[in-house]
Amino acid sequence: MDRYMVISSDCHAGLPPEKYRDYLEPKYREAFDVALPIQIAATQEAARKFLVDEINEEWRSGREDLLSGAWDHDKRIEVLDNDGIAGEVIFPDGITEMNMPPFGAGLSLPTEEIVPELQWAGARAHNRWLAELCQMAPERRAGVAIIPILWDLDEAVKEARWAKVNGLKSVMLPVRWGKFAGYDHPKYDPFWAVCEELELVVNFHSGPAPMEDYGDGQGMVGIYISEVAWYLVRPLTFMLWGGVFERFPKLRVAITEGTAVWVPEYLKLLDFRYEDTPYSAKLGDYTSHMSLKPSEYFARNVLVGASCMPRREAEMRKEIGVENIAWGSDYPHPEGTWPETASAMRETFLDVPKEELTMMLGTNAAHWYGFETDKLAAVADRIGPKQADFE
Amino acid sequence: MDRYMVISSDCHAGLPPEKYRDYLEPKYREAFDVALPIQIAATQEAARKFLVDEINEEWRSGREDLLSGAWDHDKRIEVLDNDGIAGEVIFPDGITEMNMPPFGAGLSLPTEEIVPELQWAGARAHNRWLAELCQMAPERRAGVAIIPILWDLDEAVKEARWAKVNGLKSVMLPVRWGKFAGYDHPKYDPFWAVCEELELVVNFHSGPAPMEDYGDGQGMVGIYISEVAWYLVRPLTFMLWGGVFERFPKLRVAITEGTAVWVPEYLKLLDFRYEDTPYSAKLGDYTSHMSLKPSEYFARNVLVGASCMPRREAEMRKEIGVENIAWGSDYPHPEGTWPETASAMRETFLDVPKEELTMMLGTNAAHWYGFETDKLAAVADRIGPKQADFE
Numbered sequence: 001m002d003r004y005m006v007i008s009s010d011c012h013a014g015l016p017p018e019k020y021r022d023y024l025e026p027k028y029r030e031a032f033d034v035a036l037p038i039q040i041a042a043t044q045e046a047a048r049k050f051l052v053d054e055i056n057e058e059w060r061s062g063r064e065d066l067l068s069g070a071w072d073h074d075k076r077i078e079v080l081d082n083d084g085i086a087g088e089v090i091f092p093d094g095i096t097e098m099n100m101p102p103f104g105a106g107l108s109l110p111t112e113e114i115v116p117e118l119q120w121a122g123a124r125a126h127n128r129w130l131a132e133l134c135q136m137a138p139e140r141r142a143g144v145a146i147i148p149i150l151w152d153l154d155e156a157v158k159e160a161r162w163a164k165v166n167g168l169k170s171v172m173l174p175v176r177w178g179k180f181a182g183y184d185h186p187k188y189d190p191f192w193a194v195c196e197e198l199e200l201v202v203n204f205h206s207g208p209a210p211m212e213d214y215g216d217g218q219g220m221v222g223i224y225i226s227e228v229a230w231y232l233v234r235p236l237t238f239m240l241w242g243g244v245f246e247r248f249p250k251l252r253v254a255i256t257e258g259t260a261v262w263v264p265e266y267l268k269l270l271d272f273r274y275e276d277t278p279y280s281a282k283l284g285d286y287t288s289h290m291s292l293k294p295s296e297y298f299a300r301n302v303l304v305g306a307s308c309m310p311r312r313e314a315e316m317r318k319e320i321g322v323e324n325i326a327w328g329s330d331y332p333h334p335e336g337t338w339p340e341t342a343s344a345m346r347e348t349f350l351d352v353p354k355e356e357l358t359m360m361l362g363t364n365a366a367h368w369y370g371f372e373t374d375k376l377a378a379v380a381d382r383i384g385p386k387q388a389d390f391e
Numbered sequence: 392m393d394r395y396m397v398i399s400s401d402c403h404a405g406l407p408p409e410k411y412r413d414y415l416e417p418k419y420r421e422a423f424d425v426a427l428p429i430q431i432a433a434t435q436e437a438a439r440k441f442l443v444d445e446i447n448e449e450w451r452s453g454r455e456d457l458l459s460g461a462w463d464h465d466k467r468i469e470v471l472d473n474d475g476i477a478g479e480v481i482f483p484d485g486i487t488e489m490n491m492p493p494f495g496a497g498l499s500l501p502t503e504e505i506v507p508e509l510q511w512a513g514a515r516a517h518n519r520w521l522a523e524l525c526q527m528a529p530e531r532r533a534g535v536a537i538i539p540i541l542w543d544l545d546e547a548v549k550e551a552r553w554a555k556v557n558g559l560k561s562v563m564l565p566v567r568w569g570k571f572a573g574y575d576h577p578k579y580d581p582f583w584a585v586c587e588e589l590e591l592v593v594n595f596h597s598g599p600a601p602m603e604d605y606g607d608g609q610g611m612v613g614i615y616i617s618e619v620a621w622y623l624v625r626p627l628t629f630m631l632w633g634g635v636f637e638r639f640p641k642l643r644v645a646i647t648e649g650t651a652v653w654v655p656e657y658l659k660l661l662d663f664r665y666e667d668t669p670y671s672a673k674l675g676d677y678t679s680h681m682s683l684k685p686s687e688y689f690a691r692n693v694l695v696g697a698s699c700m701p702r703r704e705a706e707m708r709k710e711i712g713v714e715n716i717a718w719g720s721d722y723p724h725p726e727g728t729w730p731e732t733a734s735a736m737r738e739t740f741l742d743v744p745k746e747e748l749t750m751m752l753g754t755n756a757a758h759w760y761g762f763e764t765d766k767l768a769a770v771a772d773r774i775g776p777k778q779a780d781f782e
Contacts, residue, residue: 055675184610219575221677222632225664230621241613265656272701273616284446286612310663 003384004358005377007087007365008080009305010205010256010328010336014092014099014106015071015129023125024102031118032102039102047097056096059334066339070094070332073136080140083341085329086380087362087371089142089305090134091172091205091256092126095332101126105146107207111178116151123148124159131166139375142169142365144203149173150180153191160194169369170201170254175208175232183235184242192248199252201303201368206232206257229258233266236302240270243289245297252368256305257330261312263304264319270294299324303368306360308337314348314360322356326365342385349390357390394775395749396768398478398756399471400696401596401647401719401727405483405490405497406462406520414516415493422509423493430493438488447487450725457730461485461723464527471531474732476720477753477771478762480533480696481525482563482596482647483517486723492517496537498598502569507542514539515550522557530766533560533756535594540564541571544582551585560760561592561645566599566623574626575633583639590643592694592759597623597648623649624657627693631661634680636688643759647696648721652703654695655710661685690715694759697751699728705739705751713747717756733776740781748781 015023017040021032060067069076071094080088093099093106100106104114105122123146134141145163149156160171173183181187195202209228214220236255245251271293290297299321306313307328317325327345330336337344349357362380366373406414408431412423451458460467462485471479484491484498491497495505496513514537525532536554540547551562564574572578586593600619605611627646636642662684681688690712697704698719708716718736721727728735740748753771757764 181606182604182610182614184608184614185606186608213573215572215576217575217577217633218677218680219573219629219631219633221674222661222664223573223575223629225674226628226632226661227625229660234618237617238610238614240610241617242608242610259660261656261660265652269620269650269652270613270617273613283612283616286609289609 001377001381002387003380004387005087005362005366005373005380006085006384007089007326007362007369007371007376008085008329008331009089009254009303009326009365010307011088011090011331012092012094012099012333013070013076013090013130013133014094014101014126016099017102019071020102020122020125020129023128024121025124028118028121035103035118039100039104043097043100056334063339067095067332070099071133073133077137077140079331079338081383083329083331083338084345084383084385085331085341086384087140087142087366087376088331089144089170089256089328089365089369090130091144091203092130092146096334101146105148107172107205109146109148109174109208111150111174111176111180116148119148120151120155127159127163127166127168131163131168134167138167139372140379142369142371144168144170144172147171147173149188149191150177153187156191157194160191160198160200164198164200168200170203171195172203172205173235175204175206175235176210182238182242183244184238186242188244189247192244192251196248196251199370202251202253203305204232204235204253204255205305229262232258233262237270240294240297241286241290245301246290246292249300251301252303253301254303254305254326254368257307257328259313260304260306260309260320260325261316263298263321263324264316267295267298303364308335308344309348311348314352317352317356317360322359323364325360326368327361342389345385346389352390354387354390392768392772393778394771395778396478396753396757396764396771397476397775398480398717398753398760398762398767399476399720399722400480400645400694400717400756401698402479402481402722403483403485403490403724404461404467404481404521404524405485405492405517407490408493410462411493411513411516411520414519415512416515419509419512426494426509430491430495434488434491447725454730458486458723461490462524464524468528468531470722470729472774474720474722474729475736475774475776476722476732477775478531478533478757478767479722480535480561480647480719480756480760481521482535482594483521483537487725492537496539498563498596500537500539500565500599502541502565502567502571507539510539511542511546518550518554518557518559522554522559525558529558530763531770533760533762535559535561535563538562538564540579540582541568544578547582548585551582551589551591555589555591559591561594562586563594563596564626566595566597566626567601573629573633574635575629577633579635580638583635583642587639587642590761593642593644594696595623595626595644595646596696620649620653624653628661631685631688632677632681636692637681637683640691642692643694644692645694645696645717645759648698648719650704651695651697651700651711651716652707654689654712654715655707658686658689694755699726699735700739702739705743708743708747708751713750714755716751717759718752733780736776737780743781745778745781
């Protein structure tokens with residue numbers, strides 16, 4: 001094959017909000033009808049703080065039809081084919097601020113100002129629809145189920161099993177946990193156990209940050225985009241020190257759309273803290289439950305969903321770990337590479353050795369999310385970017 | 392001179408808790424008498440979570456006399472002389488968990504479970520005592536006044552003026568601000584203005600982190616020491632994006648005891664966010680109030696108090712900024728270099744060119760905190776480490 005098999009580790013899909021109604025359990029539909037206009041207004045208001053209307057409208061102008069791939073099967077196939085992408089990992093929140101699941105069950109999974117039972121209902125509605133979407137092209141789509149784990153651990157375990165049975169490949173947990181226990185806490189062990197058993201990737205996706213800290217001054221956006229990746233990585237910090245990967249050595253975690261540049265310095269810091277230093281000596285024993293260094297767990301248990309990779313990250317690939325990087329396009333979000341993925345990829349990856357690029361563009365994600373590579377290769381052979389273009 | 396003039400950018404001093412009574416305004420002494428045993432018990436309890444008694448007792452054993460330099464002038468001179476340190480910047484909290492100012496007015500400056508008026512009273516008591524301590528050797532001591540700015544901005548401005556008049560060189564603000572406005576907010580401008588006018592360094596010192604998030608499991612200590620430096624740097628992130636250094640180009644901020652390794656990647660991230668990228672394009676204008684890049688403000692306005700520098704930070708000095716690093720010993724804390732500063736320094740700085748080492752060990756801090764270098768050089772000429780030892 002003279003083409004790369006590309007899997008985007010970060011794509012998004014979601015229904016127009018009113019269409020989620022049919023996927024909700026009937027008993028929640030009355031609440032849905034009341035909440036829908038409020039949710040639409042609130043989402044647009046929140047988005048206005050961050051998304052400048054003119055810029056987004058200009059970017060979307062003329063692309064409305066192609067953006068409907070956010071929910072339409074045929075259109076999505078066409079769009080991804082044209083972008084050279086054979087397979088994809090699918091998160092919620094399709095077109096930004098337009099396709100969020102009901103009752104605050106989208107990427108941000110807030111812990112306040114929501115009704116837990118309804119957030120669960122919204123998550124399940126999305127998961128049901130997503131399973132259908134993925135079943136239309138199972139060789140090309142790895143769906144990520146939304147799991148509002150904080151409210152009800154038993155339900156979370158049940159939903160993970162439901163996701164597996166229904167063909168989804170991964171489970172997304174809230175990045176922020178409010179007043180609940182952090183992910184170091186052993187109470188989450190039953191959930192890690194089921195994910196390990198069923199080979200479901202535990203996903204965290206960028207987005208949440210403490211907006212309540214950011215005010216509404218000139219600094220707000222800059223602060224948010226400087227901090228948001230740190231909040232994304234925070235669950236991993238808690239899991240590493242909590243010994244989760246010691247107890248669940250085959251658990252796989254993916255950290256998506258938070259750049260990859262943080263990895264080398266992060267691992268140096270954690271390893272430094274793990275080792276015996278004057279700083280740590282006074283603190284007594286806080287590592288005997290961990291037989292490996294943080295960087296060793298990372299290498300074994302963590303994948304970075306590297307959306308919209310800049311050249312610099314490709315240059316840092318060995319420090320980050322070539323096996324731990326999975327490129328992503330972020331379709332249909334405006335910060336993504338679509339519809340100019342081909343040129344963006346070339347800019348980022350020119351001269352990267354074929355074997356390494358093969359991993360970062362596709363086989364890492366294939367291995368992680370359980371794609372059947374023989375089937376996917378047939379697609380890639382038709383639409384994938386030519387290897388010669390990167391030489 | 393064949394010796395280096397060393398200024399420790401990070402030392403600590405504090406009275407035994409009961410001795411702060413005399414420095415409190417009389418009207419707070421009754422409350423002090425009630426609070427004292429509670430504070431001592433609470434501080435020791437909190438410290439037990441982090442400081443393993445046996446380790447600290449072993450470290451302190453035989454050093455009790457020398458540790459009394461935490462408050463005793465003569466002893467402090469002797470200790471610092473023997474450690475080769477000519478000048479020092481002095482923060483609160485002398486011997487860890489034993490010398491905290493009254494009413495929660497120490498390094499951590501909590502925003503909850505305290506009475507604001509009392510925290511202010513405790514801060515003032517410490518500042519009064521510290522001014523006396525510094526006056527006993529003004530050429531060698533730059534005192535850092537505690538300013539609980541969140542509760543009362545007018546008082547903060549007044550206390551900064553008091554600090555200047557009484558010979559202190561810097562003001563320390565809370566690292567965390569709870570539900571108050573972040574340091575990007577223009578409401579703090581009057582305070583930045585007075586610090587700029589009076590050439591008072593605005594200091595943030597490591598320690599505070601959201602302990603309430605960390606639970607009490609096996610992961611707790613690892614999580615804390617992995618996150619605490621990020622919380623220390625957070626005020627700077629808010630100030631940079633808020634345009635504080637645009638409005639106050641001569642304001643000087645020091646970030647102390649949070650390592651220095653974070654600087655290069657931090658500045659790359661902020662510069663990347665500052666520049667026009669696909670990610671930022673959708674967000675509209677959030678930089679027009681900043682004429683410089685974050686890294687340019689940093690180079691001009693920020694000093695890193697690099698306590699207990701490891702060799703790796705010395706090797707990264709050019710990426711961090713040789714002019715922006717000020718070494719520190721952290722006396723009398725057990726994680727510091729005292730009483731083995733000479734060997735620790737040699738390990739860190741062997742072969743570093745003299746001109747650069749001169750800056751990092753002394754002249755950067757001298758310039759920043761306003762030491763009179765001719766007077767200090769006379770001390771260093773007697774007790775400073777020999778330059779030949781680093782070749």
